[in-house]
Amino acid sequence: MKKTIFLKGAVFSIVFLLSLFGFNHYFSGKTEGVTEMLGATLPIVQIYVDEMAVNEMHGYLGQIDAALMRDAVTPVEANTELKIAVTDYDYDITAVSYQVFYGSNSELLEEGVLNKLEEVDGKKVQTLKFQNRLNEGEEYLVCYTIRLDSSRKVHYYSRLKYGVGFHQEENIEFAIELSNMMLAKDEALNRYIEPDNEIYNNNLSTVSIHSNFAAVTYGQAKPERVGDMEVTVKEINSDYTVVELRFILAMKNSKGQLQYCDVVENYKVRYSANRMYLLDYSRSQEAFYNPEIIDAAKNRITLGTGTTTGIDYVVDAENEKVCFVKNRQLWYYSYQSASVTKVFSFWNEDKTERRSGYDQHNIHILNMDESGNIEFIVYGYMNRGRHEGQNGIAIYRFLTENSSLHELAFIPSTIPYENMKEEVEKFSYLNEADIFFFLQDGVLYRVDTITGEWETIRQNLINNSLTASSDHHMIAIQEKEDSTKNQKIDIINLENGEERTISCEADQRIQSVGFVLSDFIYGIADVSDVEVTNSGSILFPMRKIHIAGETGSGVKTYYKEGYYIVQTEVKGNVINLTYSRNKTADENTQVTDNIIFKEEKEGGSVSTEYGYDSICYNQVYLAFPPYIYVQTVPSLKVAKEIISDDMQVVNLIEEKSDIARYLVYANGALVESYNTTPEAIAKADEIRGIVVNNDRQTVWESNIASYNQVVGMSHYNVETTEDTFAACVSMAAALEGQETEIEDIKKAEGTNWEILGRYTGKKGLNLYGTELSQILYYVGRETPVIVGLGGDHYVVLMSYNNTKIRYKDPLKEDDVVVSRSEFEAMMNRSGKEYYSYIK
Structure with missing residues (x-):
């Protein structure tokens, strides 16, 4: 993702001048030293499937919301035993304690200690025998704890699922066999893949079960695995198992140049007594950047196998300096000095060292100035270095003058990487005063990286309730996250603190659309046109959109007479608009238009592009304008980190969004x-x-039983259609052991799903518009579903099989049985009104 640069000249000029007096003057007497990043030290925990160690778990020294961690599942079969392996490296681990929690509510099921670990093939091994009964199909959370020394404990987490007939050993072996067949270009693979003629097969970075044989078997390349293969069970149930294989691959291109790639394969497989089935397959392959490979003929830096989508890179105004992230490594290229600097990387030079290559983190570039000084963050799990084993956001500044790396602050977080990345990438910003702003779990935080002070600015920021300019120094925050109620938008300049408010009339509602550079786009709708659909989504048909400059001046308005603007999209300097004659966005009445708001500068700029290699297929390049001559293989530098005792660790109190997600x-x-x-x-x-x-x-x-029923449901009869919903709620409440009065239910306020949740004591769900095949999941979990047949007539769906549906109708004495096709037709006519709850 290329970024437009707004240079922070003042601050970086000061930094440059101060650097002339040496680091001691720059840090005003701080204790500091120059160092290389320390290697990984923490042990790894795995489980055994038969005689194979799988599911590498990496240790957390800080707190983490383990209920959100879904990167692996530990399968446990009938004997309720689990073999644990610890690779302790430089530690002498003698015991592992464990806790097992119910996955849905974190209630402790059991705990214990594994002593007398046995040395087997370089690992410490012991068997965990569960003391309590595990329920089939139930998901649990297991936490292993290892004491490193008198003051430090490290924790390892995994989901755990108990079942019968998982056939995990056979499924894992089948996945590994298929992976080997792909490397060997074994034609027997044609039995398992499902090529689609409409799929492009010119890029090895993204391959699937629908790719052709050549793409699945690495094109014309002759790749070889380097080091061990990491095996992880990602999902498991009685129907299928998802197995992930991760390894480093070495392959040469058509010029004989060697590239190393990080490869991740996902196999969805099914066991049967007669044969194995491949249900789905995907593979991602990303090359490590090799500075020794350039394309001098076309003025390009070679990035190797990968995709152009989502590459985070920043270019200076002269197109002579560029920083970019490739495979979780940050690089800086200078045309004038013909050099490239590895700014940050957890990867060891030996890419097979699995702790340094753990992928639960990434790098996000915040800014680069005209001198090439870079501000960036590393977020997620810290593989090694001074924060090894912690989870959070590290804020860095790189200075080109001496290739030095300075950490400004570290913000620990309990939010795992997978749940952090969307919001951090959406909005994070460091201003000239070294104040860091970031979004996490719908909350906007302000952190002073110099003093360590912090505050919460706003909560419940979802979707377009917060939008930001291209460089993030301007933000727009809706007063209310619900656009159906919003009448104000605050525009804030994060550099100078200036604020202004845009508002609408009392009979109107206002909604943020986005920014083009620093110009803000918003839309206004009549309150009579805005509505919440039955499924809970918002319709916001706008009569007009407006574009205002950074200071609020020069407002431009766009509209089409007789049309609503029902969809907007901002891409770079282009605003795409979809108009409709009616507010429900009927496709038959839609027309599209676009506004090119600001022209791109002439002369071209550095960009990503593909180039074809006859052996490795599409390769990614950073292409320079024709007046920049990339002819020399750049010299390689490695940034040195300056360790300062005054680096701030900011332990903020994390807020939680009130908005359901x-x-x-x-x-x-x-x-x-x-x-x-x-x-x-x-x-x-x-x-x-x-x-x-x-x-x-x-x-x-998605794993839905082929048949099931809700056992133990009472029947409640009423005489009028208007009372059927209350009767259905009463039946569900009785099933959950709740006593209710139908008259109380009839008088209850709130939505139908809120009322259902209140009287069952559970979390009610609005499932309006969901398909019947999807709804049956709840009945399969022995949870009834209240169904609206139309005209205020409600029934309780409580049993199904492959051909029939059974439900209780409060207007009838006996259960009603109909065919699935008949019931589905009824629901299509009535609008698919369903409600249920979480057990």
Whole structure:
């Protein structure tokens, strides 16, 4: 992702002048020293599947919200035993304590200590025998704790699932066999892959089960694995297992140049007695940047195998300096000095050292000035160095004059990397006074990196309730996160603190659209046109959008007579608008338009592009304008870190957003977050994933039983249609052991799902618009679903199989049984109104 530069000349000029007097003067007498980053020291914990050690767990020295960590699952089968392995490296570990919690509510199930660890093949091994009964299909959280010395403990976390017939050993072996077949270009793979002729097969960085045989088997390359392969069980149930394989690959391009790649494969496999099935497959492959490889003929820096999407890079105004992140390493290239500097990396030179290569972190560039000085953050898990084993945000400044790296502050966080990255990338900013602003869990924080003071600026910032200019020095915050109620937007300049407010009339509502550079775009809608749909999403059809300059001057207005603006998208300097004649965005009445608000400067700029290699296929390059001649292989420098005792560790008190969010995970990774349950379920169903809310409760899973019923439901009869909803709530409440009066339910205020949750004592769910096949997940978990048939007539769905649906109708004495197709047709006519709750 390329960034437009707003140079911080004043501060960096001061820094440069101070550096002339030496580091001691610059830090005003601080205790400091020059050092290289320390290597990783913490032990690794694994589990055994048969005789294979899998699921590497990395240790946390600080607190972490373990309920959000979904990067691995520990399968436990019928014998309820689990073999644990510890690689202790420089420590002498003699015991491992453990705790097992219920996954949904963090209630402690059991705890104990594993003593007398046995040395086996360089690992300390012991068997954990569970004392309590584990429920089949239930998800638990297990925490292992190792004491390093008299004052330090390190914690390791994993999900745990108990079941019968997982066939984990066979599934893992099958995944490894397929991976070996791909390297060997074994034609037997054609039995398992499902090539799609519409898929492009010219990039080895992203390969799937739908890629062709050549792409799946690494094109014309002859790759070799380097070092060990890391095996992780990401998901497991009685139907399938997801296995991740991670390794380093060495391969040569058509010029014989060697590149090393970080490869991650995900296999979704199913066991059967007769044969193994590959249900899905994906592979990502990203080359490590090699400074020795350039494309002099086309003035390009070679980045190797990868994608151009999402590359974080910043270019100076003269196109002579560029910093970029590749494979979680930050590099700085200077054309004038013909040099490249490795600014930051947790990776060892030996890329096979697995602790330094742990991928639960990333680097985000904040700014680069005209001298090439860089401000950036490293966020997530700290693999090694002074914060090894901690989770949080480290704020750095790199000075080109002496290739020195200075850490300004470290902010510990309990939010795991997967849940942190979306918001940190969306908004984080360091101003000229070294005040750091960042977004986490819907909360905007302000941190003074010099004094360590901090404050919360605003909470519940989701979606467009916070937007930022291209360089993030200007932000717009809606007064209310709910656009149906919002009448004000505050515009804040984070450099000088100036604020101004944009408001609308009482019968209008206002919503942020975004920024083009530092010009703010917003839309205004009539309150009569704004509404919340039955599924909970917001319709905000705007009559006009407005664009205001940084100071509020020069407002421009865009509209089309007789149309609503129903969708907006800001891409660079282009605003894409979708108009519709009606506010529901009927596709039959839509027209599109775009506004090129500010022209790009002439002469070109550094950009990412692809170039084709006959062996390795598409390769990524940083291409320079024609007047910049990249002809010389750059000399390599490595930044030296300046360690100062005055580096601030800011232990802020983390706030939690009050707004419900639904997180979609697949293969152990967070894919996306949504405001409504139906949207999240639809995405999870598409990618065979799982939905978790921000209370860390599992809302929905793609593994749905083929039949089930809710046992023990009472029947409640009423005489009028108007009373059927209250009767259905009463039946669900009785199932959960709650006593209710139907008259009280009828008088209750709130939405239908809020009322259901209140009387069952559970978390109610609005599932309006969800498909029947998805709704059956709840019945499969022995949770009833209240169904609206139309005209205020409600029933309780409580049993199903492959062909039939059974429900209780309060207007009838007996259960009603219909075919699934008949019931689905009924729901399509009535609007798919469903409500349930989380057990």
